[in-house]
Structure formats: C-alpha cells, structure tokens
Amino acid sequence: MPDTANPFSRVNFLTSAGPTGGLPPDDLPELAFAGRSNVGKSSAINALAGRKRLAFVSKTPGRTQTINFCDLAGRARLVDLPGYGYARVPQAVRDQWDQLVGGYLGSRGALAGVVVLMDARHPFTPHDQHLLQWLRPAGRRLLVLLSKCDKLSRQERTKVLKAARARLAREAQTAEVLLFSSHSGEGVEQARALLEGWLRAAPQE
Ligand code: GDP
Numbered sequence: 710m711p712d713t714a715n716p717f718s719r720v721n722f723l724t725s726a727g728p729t730g731g732l733p734p735d736d737l738p739e740l741a742f743a744g745r746s747n748v749g750k751s752s753a754i755n756a757l758a759g760r761k762r763l764a765f766v767s768k769t770p771g772r773t774q775t776i777n778f779c780d781l782a783g784r785a786r787l788v789d790l791p792g793y794g795y796a797r798v799p800q801a802v803r804d805q806w807d808q809l810v811g812g813y814l815g816s817r818g819a820l821a822g823v824v825v826l827m828d829a830r831h832p833f834t835p836h837d838q839h840l841l842q843w844l845r846p847a848g849r850r851l852l853v854l855l856s857k858c859d860k861l862s863r864q865e866r867t868k869v870l871k872a873a874r875a876r877l878a879r880e881a882q883t884a885e886v887l888l889f890s891s892h893s894g895e896g897v898e899q900a901r902a903l904l905e906g907w908l909r910a911a912p913q914e
Contacts, residue, residue: 716908717758717901719782725775728809733778733786735818738911740781740904741788743810744826745836749856752891753826754789757901774805776813785821785908788813793836803839811843821911822850822904829855829869829888833876845882850907853877854889854900 726732744750755761777789790810793802814823823844827837832855844851855873858866866888877884885903889896 715759715901716782716785716905717787718760719780720754720758720760720787721780723778723780723786725777726809727775728805732776732813737784737786737819738821738908739778739786739788739817739819740822740824740907741790741814741817741820742824742826743790743792743840744856745792745834746794748792748826748828749889749891750789750792750826753824753854753856753889753900754787756891756894756897757904774809776809781908785911788820790814792840807843810840814843814849815847819911820849822852822907824852824854824900824904826854826856826889827873829858829861829866832869832873841880841882845880851882851884852900852903853884853886854896855886856889857892858888858895859890859893 724731724733742750742754775791779787779789781787790813791806793806814820825837825840825844827833853873855869858869861869870886870888874886877886887896887899887903889900891897
C-alpha cells in the first residue's frame with residue numbers, strides 16, 4: 710500500500726527518452742538522480758520510495774542510453790539518469806552520454822534539483838567529476854549522497870563527509886551532502902525531507 714505521507718511512495722513509471730527524443734513536456738518539477746552504475750542509485754530511489762523494488766529501476770540492457778521518467782503523485786517527476794561504469798569507457802559512449810545527460814542537465818527548465826550518488830568509500834571518481842562539471846555551469850540545486858556508508862566505521866563516515874563538503878566548497882560547487890545507506894536507512898529521512906522542500910519551492914505550472 711502506498712504511504713500517503715510520503716510522496717515518493719506514489720512513484721509510477723511514465724516513459725523513457727533516448728538519443729532520438731521522447732522527453733515528456735517540460736512542465737512539472739523534476740528531481741533527477743545520477744551516478745555511475747553500481748553506486749546504489751536504484752536502491753536509493755527504492756529506499757526513498759519505501760519500496761522493495763520499483764519496476765522502472767529494474768536493470769535492462771542499453772540502460773546507459775535512456776533517461777527514465779516517473780510520475781510522482783501527479784505533481785512532479787522523478788528522473789533516473791543513466792550512468793556508465795567505473796572502468797574506462799569508449800569515447801563514443803561518453804559522447805553519447807554527454808549529448809543525452811548533459812543536454813538534459815543543461816537545458817531542462819523544470820529541473821528542480823539533482824541528486825548525485827557517490828560511493829562513500831571512494832567518492833569523486835572520474836565519472837563523478839565529469840558529472841559535476843556538467844552541473845556547475847547549469848547552477849542546479851545539488852544533493853550529494855555518499856552511498857553505502859554502512860560499509861564505513863563511524864569515524865570513517867565523519868571523515869568522508871567532512872572531506873566531501875570541503876572539496877565541493879573548494880570547487881565552488883554549492884551542494885548539500887549527506888551520508889546515505891539504503892541498507893541501514895541512514896540519511897533516507899533527511900534526503901526525503903530535503904527533496905520534498907525542493908519540490909515545494911519549485912514553481913508549479
Ligand atoms: P545502481 O546500479 O547504481 O542502480 O546500483 P544498485 O542499487 O543496483 O546497487 C548495486 C549493488 O550495491 C547491489 O548489490 C546492492 O545490493 C548494493 N547496495 C546498494 N545500496 C547499498 C547500501 O546502502 N549498502 C550496501 N552495503 N550495499 C548497497
């Protein structure tokens with residue numbers, strides 16, 4: 710049963726867009742989720758929605774080439790941006806990603822904010838930095854989730870949070886940063902509250 714107090718529990722798959730188009734109208738506030746593959750993005754979306762597994766985040770081949778849009782209680786959209794893996798990827802894949810994801814991040818009028826997941830054990834991979842480079846000039850609201858933080862000790866968690874905040878500040882990147890774990894639930898409530906605030910602040914059509 711959907712939890713009516715949590716708007717993220719009313720998430721329903723809407724459509725997929727690819728390099729040849731298919732974006733829904735730019736008319737409702739959108740929250741986009743990004744991060745390299747395997748960082749824990751699907752698990753984070755599921756944790757925010759308070760569900761075990763949403764259909765739209767199921768793994769499908771060619772996932773790096775589509776942006777998935779979901780309806781959020783009829784008043785906003787949740788957007789799953791593709792990420793590529795950690796290893797070196799062919800330039801053609803990066804170019805395609807730049808065109809699709811970069812294009813979306815740079816031009817989407819109704820984009821209320823972006824959630825970037827970085828693995829708490831090794832944040833700021835080349836993929837993460839590439840993503841942040843796209844976000845900086847676009848001046849979007851940004852929430853960085855340091856994922857899988859349950860794998861770190863309390864001391865390591867404090868250290869990684871401080872270091873990530875300092876690095877983003879040094880790079881003049883305005884961002885909220887939270888430790889996050891879909892497994893332990895750390896950061897889930899805080900992230901949800903923050904994102905709800907962004908949606909409330911977004912202009913409604
Ligand atoms: P995605 O490719 O970014 O969507 O990543 P997934 O959500 O599918 O997660 C990738 C792997 O990391 C899976 O094996 C998950 O069980 C694991 N994982 C995801 N979130 C967490 C977390 O919070 N803690 C731990 N320890 N593992 C996680």
